[in-house]
Amino acid sequence: MTITQLYYVLAVAENQNFTKAAEKCFVTQPTLSMQIQKLEDELDVQIFDRSKKPIELTDVGKKIVIQARNIVNESYRIQDIVDQQKGFIGGEFKLGIIPTVMPTLLPMFLKAFIKKHPKVKLKIEELTTEEIxxxxxxxxxxxxxxxxxxxEENIKERALFYEPFVCYIPQGHRLHGKSKIEIADLDIDDMLLLEDGHCFREGVINLCKAFKDHTDDEFQLESGSIETLIKLSNEGLGMTLLPYLHTLDMRENEKKNLHYFSEPSPAREVSIIFHKSELKMQIIESLQEVIAGIIRGAIAFQDVKIISPIHKK
Known part of the structure; x- marks a missing residue:
């Protein structure tokens, strides 16, 4: 049994196709198939049910894949140990960022991080929390x-900052004249929301449900972007809630519609998260340090109440 064989098994399990898996592993399909067949012969089991289209894992194959993933991850740790011993911070690093954080936070830290660690090849994707x-x-x-x-049992979290929720209330709205907003003032029925799949949406729903009992089918108007929510609100179609960092670069005429909550302000906790196997920790720790250093000057709020991003029924 070799780590390469286990790596090939993981590739086939993910792609459910030997040809696609071979392409991802940069080997020929016969080579990949032969190595997996060798492993199956050695273990005297069938890892894959090749009669199914697409290919499926057998019952024992599902258990083998779980263990194979642990072994492959642990093999990567050896290179991490060597890199840390040498003080080397570099190589490819794949980072996901949720859509409501990406446009505001990424421009704040990316240039500083690249300058500090030019040998790190960042590959950044905008992904939903579920995809992440x-x-x-x-x-x-x-x-x-x-x-x-x-x-999540297998994921570790390190808080980077706490980002308050800010109300965007257009003129003519019942709450526009209030200097400070209370959570009890909110009514989900005149709230513009992000589309399903955004964790900020779930935070807003959880915040409103703390005081009023509503069901998801009452929500009327949703959008895929915060910018669209602001435009819809400007048209008098309702108020919305924004993450604080989204308010920093708004036009002056739109800033007049910003209203802050009474303390403690509802806020979301934004963290860097990673697998509990803790691979590439030297890069993770450096990202945390760079982001924390930059964000400290942007968010001065201290007295906050963390709102969960997890959907609550």
Whole structure:
């Protein structure tokens, strides 16, 4: 049994196709198939049911894949140990960022991080929280920046900052004249929301449900972007809630519609998250240090109440 064979097994399990798996592993399909067949012969079991289209794992194959992923991850740790011993911070690093954090946070830290660590090749993707969790568990992301806590057994979280919620209330709205907003003032029925799949949406829903009992089918108007929510609100179609960093670069005429909550302000916890196997920790720790140093000057709020991003029924 070799680590390469286990790596090939993981590739086939993910792609459910020998040809696609071979392409991902940069080997020929006969080579990959032969190595997996050797492993199956050695173990005297069938890992894959080749009669199914697409290919499926057998019952024992599912258990083998779980263990194979642990072994392959641990093999990567050896290179990590060597890199840390040498003080080397470099190589490819795959980072996921949720959509409501990406446009505001990434421009703040990316240039500083690249300048500090030019040997790190960052590959950054904008992904939903659900996609991030799947990819971290499958070993396809080294880390991610997401709203927490997520309560995922295999994922560790390190808080980067606490980002308050800010109300965007257009003129003519019942709350526009209030200097400070209370959570009890919110009514989900006149709230513009992000589309399903955004964790910030779930945070807003959880915040409103703390005081009023509503069901998801009452929500009327949703959008895929915060910018669109602001435009819809400007048209008098309702108020919305924004993450604080989104308010920093707004036009002056739109800033007049910003209203802050009474303390403690509801806020989301934004963290760097990674698999509990803790691979590439030297890069993760450096990202945490760079982001924390930059964000400290942007968010001065201290007295906050963390709102969960997890969907609550």
């Amino acid at each position: 969790i799947t990819r971290i568990n499958d070993g396809h992301l080294d880390a991610a920046i997401a709203a927490t806590p997520l309560e």
